[in-house]
Structures are given as structure tokens and as C-alpha cells.
Amino acid sequence: MQANRLVLVFIVLLVALASTTAYAFRCGNNLIEVGDFEYKVLRFCGEPMSRDVVGYQINENGDREAKIEHWVYGPKNGRYTILIIEGGVVRKIISQMAD
Numbered sequence: 001m002q003a004n005r006l007v008l009v010f011i012v013l014l015v016a017l018a019s020t021t022a023y024a025f026r027c028g029n030n031l032i033e034v035g036d037f038e039y040k041v042l043r044f045c046g047e048p049m050s051r052d053v054v055g056y057q058i059n060e061n062g063d064r065e066a067k068i069e070h071w072v073y074g075p076k077n078g079r080y081t082i083l084i085i086e087g088g089v090v091r092k093i094i095s096q097m098a099d
Helices: 002-018 038-045
Strands: 019-022 024-027 030-033 050-058 064-076 079-086 089-097
Touching (some): 030 038, 030 089
Antiparallel strands (some): 019 089, 024 030, 050 064, 064 079, 079 089
16 A cells, blocks of 8 residues: 555656746746746747747637747757747746656
């Protein structure tokens, strides 16, 4: 029973470490944080290796209001950084292990 519990804890830790939410992303000497505008990201980090439109924010009338994009940087030190950009603003930063 104790061995099964240890294996379960180990698996949970591996999953947690594989993809984590971050609050900042370092580009050289500059820091990108949730709430920063995309022009700041482009100025400090350059173009991402991948930039995909994944959807749109829809207003109460059903009209498209703002783009939602995933910008991918890396790999750096064995990790990719994914920025979720909504309406030109960084809304989420995800750090994920490279395969």
C-alpha cells in the first residue's frame, strides 16, 4: 500500500512539473509579465517561433471582439514558454518541458 502511494505521488509531481503556469518570462535582461502588451513582448523578445490564432473573445452581441493567440518561445534550458495573448495583452504564461 505504501509503495502504491509513493508511485502515485511521483506521477502527480511529474505531471505538475511538465507544464506550469508562470507569472513572468525573461527575455535577455527584460521581464515579460501577465498584463504586458504584445508590443513590449515583440520589442524585448522578438518574433515567437510559433504564433497561432486560437480563437476570439465574443461580446454579448455575438461579435468577435478580440483575437486570442498562442505565442511559443524556446526551447530554452529544455523548456518552451507559451504566452496566451488576448486582445493584444499577455493573459497567461505557461512553461512546458520540451520533448
